[in-house]
Amino acid sequence: MLVSALLTSLGINSGLCVLFFILYSILRNQPSNYEVYVPRLLVEGNSKRRSHFNLERLIPSTGWIKRAWKLSEEDILSSSGLDAVVFMRVITFSLRVFSFAGIIGVFVLLPVNCMGTQLHEIDFEDLSNNSLDVFTISNVNSGSKWLWIHFSAVYILTIFVCYLLYHNEAKTLYKRLLHLRSEPSQHKYIRIGFFGQKVDLVDHYEKKLEDIEQNLRLEQSDLSLADETRAAFVSFKSRYGAAIAFHIQQSINPIQWITELAPEPDDVYWPFFSSSFMRRWMSKLVVVVACILLTILFLIPVVVVQGLTNLSQLEIWFPFLKSILTITFVSQVITGYLPSLILQLFLKIVPPIMEFLSSIQGYISHSDIEKSACNKVLWFTIWNIFFATVFSGSVLYLVNIFLEPKDIPAKLAVAVPAQASFFIAYVVTSGWTSTASELCRIIPLIYSLVTRFCKSTDELEVPSLPYHRDIPRILFFALLGITYFFLAPLILPFLLMYLCLAYIIFSNQFKNVYMPKYETAGKFWPIVHNSMIFSLVLMHAISIGIFTLKKLSIASTLVFPLPVLTLLFNEYCRKRFLPIFIAYPAEVLMKKDKEEANDPAMAEFFDKLVTAYQDPALLPIRYSVNSNSLNSPLISSADV
């Protein structure tokens, strides 16, 4: 790709971003759009704007940008819960990493790359017709001593990312998690589902676990004729008792009775509630196979799209377009912008598909489904965008590469730098414009405009952010940033711009639009951690290949300890930090139990417990009504 093509793409996307910002600044001032842009404020009753028409409304207001930028983590935590904090942390984490990497990349690596003479001299007078390759490591002469700077940069970035993961991020996040978990705001009580055969009992009397278990087994045999359901929620007087039942294998046959921590009432996903272990295991296997097939077969449209970046290919396919394609602007649009746009549209349908697959995988809570979908989308993206673009070959070729692990570094070293300009364009298109369009919420806006005239007293539904769509996207950009950091540092300013945009926009949306329906209690962070470690190891693999290719085999050998140390660091973090994401330690549980022992509100809580979990099939009419909107019905119409 030429500099001019990149500039075209940059121009179009910057224009679109500015347009979206202006549009949003105007549209959000219109009371008729409050349902789309500030549903959360409406529901909470914080929207106090006057409803009469005013010319002021048409003047774009920019105060929201400042407010969004200044939103503190505490505000997000109290208003949107821990998952939103983790989400914003992913962005701030990436911001720190790429600010640091950006300084090294732009001020050290970029000049070194440009000084090289491997490709050809740069013609500064005709910069726009230069290939972007002169800014990449490909331009550094083979065997040059300058490559040691790249080598040092790889080491420095790895140490910096690991340091941030461990000290700044993991430890403070960990403390926050523990703090929250010892004083949970929402998680009032832990509940346990016994998944076994013919258990039909909800028991919440003040008994020791042993007695409850004995009762369960007695009633189990009594009820064996009734055969109503094979699962139940069992509540315990103490959190500690519930933790015991969760951690210890109950029955002799380990797959007969399965205990799990019960999700929050809003979070329960009923279809697999009473499924047996075997059915859930089989569902999981089927979904895993389906997921792998989808991930691999999806490549076909992607490869077709990649073909579009090649103008001569296009001219062969569609000869009648030849005259149009010769216009400079059109050709630049096609090579610089269209491919990533089409890819983007294809990818839009992936998160819903993955969420559907996760939902039939046997999980009993929406939060588990979303977490699993997040993982699926992440690996799907890495495989189908990163590897498919880099190698741009057939599915078989791609699979073959991974069956010969020894040659991966060499193949990556050849293929990855060649795609630098595509990924810069991808960051600009997919990152900038998609995120800015998130601000305008175009589809909900259209939906709102259409339905406004059909029905007037519909209840307002506050949406929740689909984490499984947005977390993998940010993580994928982080992967691009880390892998291209020493290859083509030109990508870093674009990434930083994207991260700033994302920070402002998502802060704003958390404040005004989204409201959490359920909590995973920070369980997205381990996915983030794993993704960062994977990115680092991928960068090491590429650097080994690059240094071999550039005939600096000492450097290539000296990089070897780096992935080993990174993986050891990861292993240590798994032991040190992962347990807190899975279950509460005894120390925290007992502290909380003691605090609650004398709490008068507990009696009321236990009364509520009996009716807290109700299968939606048993509820008569309220089935489709959103529980969040029950407390505050339609303040919007009263206010407007």
Add this chain to the structure above:
Amino acid sequence: MLVSALLTSLGINSGLCVLFFILYSILRNQPSNYEVYVPRLLVEGNSKRRSHFNLERLIPSTGWIKRAWKLSEEDILSSSGLDAVVFMRVITFSLRVFSFAGIIGVFVLLPVNCMGTQLHEIDFEDLSNNSLDVFTISNVNSGSKWLWIHFSAVYILTIFVCYLLYHNEAKTLYKRLLHLRSEPSQHKYIRIGFFGQKVDLVDHYEKKLEDIEQNLRLEQSDLSLADETRAAFVSFKSRYGAAIAFHIQQSINPIQWITELAPEPDDVYWPFFSSSFMRRWMSKLVVVVACILLTILFLIPVVVVQGLTNLSQLEIWFPFLKSILTITFVSQVITGYLPSLILQLFLKIVPPIMEFLSSIQGYISHSDIEKSACNKVLWFTIWNIFFATVFSGSVLYLVNIFLEPKDIPAKLAVAVPAQASFFIAYVVTSGWTSTASELCRIIPLIYSLVTRFCKSTDELEVPSLPYHRDIPRILFFALLGITYFFLAPLILPFLLMYLCLAYIIFSNQFKNVYMPKYETAGKFWPIVHNSMIFSLVLMHAISIGIFTLKKLSIASTLVFPLPVLTLLFNEYCRKRFLPIFIAYPAEVLMKKDKEEANDPAMAEFFDKLVTAYQDPALLPIRYSVNSNSLNSPLISSADV
């Protein structure tokens, strides 16, 4: 290798076996050798033989063979514990598998192989100069329909082994484990070691876990100045309480306090008792690296040994031997017998090395060390004997093969059948003779003869069977049997002979010689299970390669589902059976707790508990005295 060379090896080893059996039958009748051959009976006071000289003694007695063959599992269980039962199960399991495989192999596959004409016609008049290759699958014509018989055999054996693993073996073993674990004979109580910082407390009062924990923490802060040790045994009034403390993460920092089930007093390995998590983790990492290095570097002597099987190579190295090597008998000894003998001697030092490595890995019980050493020796053997022999290349070549996983089946298909005759000789040498020499206990016999005249009243020490030496050997033979089953079924009769020998000899040794020092409670079985699954998948990989090589690619494709299904079966077994090998379920624990609640012997047990665990450093003189021999001092001299 020619048939004649194999026959020579067979003759020598059969002779040695008979010699060992006769020698043993005579030597065991001599009262002076009782310490070597029946130390267990002596200690138990069951040896009632007359001591005066008798000519009868010099006549070999064969009654022991019959008695050993008839020894039931119940006898072994009551006398030598669950580990011995698992050990004998490995032998009987293999016996069943290879009886079944042997019938198919010898009566179906062998005739099919001989009928082929791929290599050359068999000259039945000069059979001894024929190559053994005519009995292998190499002799079947490419693309022949007869290969479908081999294909079916692969499927049938896989199903049979999985069925045995699941139904006959795993399930009955599982029931026995559960039965034993609900009524343990030795495991009187579960104990917990808290590994953390500055814990110094042995507390066994009848308190709830919560209180104990609180006390621990209080005393922890009180004792922080004393700083005596960082670990302690904590006992609980109920098994259930101990299980709770074991399963739930105690402190907020998961690596600060580590709870483990305490080993039996005899089983404690003190050096790592008070080590911190980090030190144990680091030790583990270092040992894993050392182990991998040892496994890879060990190949060098093995490759030298492999060179010896090649007569012409030998003549080049040692030209002066030329005249001797031309003698038929000498050359047959060298090609058929010497290589496996030298390899055997090299391998003798591996189990002690692996045991040493495991002992510095951070385990706190001898049984864990032995289990870990068993695993290390198994993978060492598979890598250094199977893969090194099959590919007989340099270390780098061998490592390269595993870095290109796609080509493994093709390379195995070429290399594995070529080594059939070596492995038949290996079974005969290493299997038959080593096992028979185990019967004679030559080294202890020599040691006894030497020391008999030096010191007279030394206390008798009953040895325990080194499972980490013998289990990997049997598992390796099972791997050979499974992989060569359809390639060279001629190996199966030799294997069956070996297994029968092993059954008789180890039954006899368990009865007369070995006495368990500690119990792993059947934890060797998961190693056996994994090894069997690995053997099956290896067989599938070879068969895929073979069918491709033999131009029957449909069969090669149809084998593909088999490894996938086998691994799924393994995954199911891990969920269904593995938990019982790790911890007791709540159901069993509580049943046992209730039974013991009214047991008057409990008070006495708690009294003993205080002194049960004592660091040997604190014991004044008894340090070197074996605890087993304390109860019955020197009955031997009184009886003889």
